[in-house]
Amino acid sequence: MAKQRIVDAKAQRVDKRPAGSPLRPQRLSEYVGQRDLIEKLSITLQAVCERGEPMEHILLHGPPGLGKTTVAHLIAVEMGTRAYTASGPALTKAGDLIGTLTRLQQHDVLFIDEIHRLPPAVEEYIYPAMEDFKIDITVDSGRHAKVITMALQPFTLIGATTRAGLLSGALRNRFGISHHLRFYPQEDLVTILRRATEVLAIDEIPISALGVIAARSRGTPRVTLRLLRRVRDFAHVRAGGRIDEQIVGEALALEGVDELGLDELDRSYLRTLGQTYHGGPVGLEAIAATLAEDSGTLEDVVEPYLLQIGFLARTRQGRRLTPAAAKHVRCSAPQGDAEPHRSGDSLFGPNSPRPQPAVVARPRPAPTIHGPVES
Ligand SMILES: Nc1ncnc2c1ncn2[C@@H]1O[C@H](COP(=O)(O)OP(=O)(O)O)[C@@H](O)[C@H]1O
């Protein structure tokens, strides 16, 4: 993994705060943005609560830092139950999962992050648990093998994934609600920032300054909150706590974040493509070798945003720089059509290119199951 980047949407040590942290929305009604998801969830929550049923199983997919974990915890809050957190790759043995499932009380939430990395052998146990609230455990082996069925309390499974495409069809079909979280428009990020400044008691910060932070946050609440903290520190040390557009600009320039939210790694990627490879097309491995970076890191953390803002085109022949990107890093644009893939919605409207899912091998962490209510 490359060095930590301030604009990385993945959680870093600095973002780890308890689920009860005042910066996280405390109720579903305080959740900013993702209005279609929140409305859908509120209706189902009211209906199941009035009928005394557990909440539907929910699959949340979308890029990191957009609020999947937050939504999972808020659902447990609204149900008045507890949330247990587990991570797909950490559930290496069926026993890890069975232990957690049997511990769940009525209507509790089991949140499985990175559910696409759940081992197939463990996934098999989830199907009957989700459908019939039971698990079949095989005891002994050979002639003495017996299958014991254990009843579970009715619970809600909430799965989160950045790669919905890697989920097996069988698992995906068992979720009653499946939702793709979108990048946040600038006004929603400004609302999140305003709430954070109240909680952090950052006084007298003009909306225009918050607008500058929001515009450089890659449509991602986690990035916007991280940038706010850096700006606050900078203002505290260099400007007696005063924050305005100029201070924000200086603080973010010091972090290497430009007016589009790109950092030095993004820019060197674009320059390599523009200067060394004359705008492409060129294979990812070649760019990675020139930059001495891991190709998985580039595909996972650099390319999605560049694709999204239309700075990069992924063609069958390889990566190509678009004219807009060439202008940004002052390189000459490649000859020919560098039109990026266009599909779905993104930060800049329904016709902008959207991040392509990437598959990278990752090391497996040791098994951990936390509970209740951790993040
Ligand atoms: N809609 C929102 N309103 C306010 N803060 C949010 C919102 N969505 C996410 N956040 C904040 O952004 C950070 C990342 O959210 P998280 O739920 O951990 O994202 P994910 O699980 O999708 O990676 C958290 O600090 C969370 O409080």
Ligand SMILES: [Mg+2]
């Ligand atoms: Mg998360």
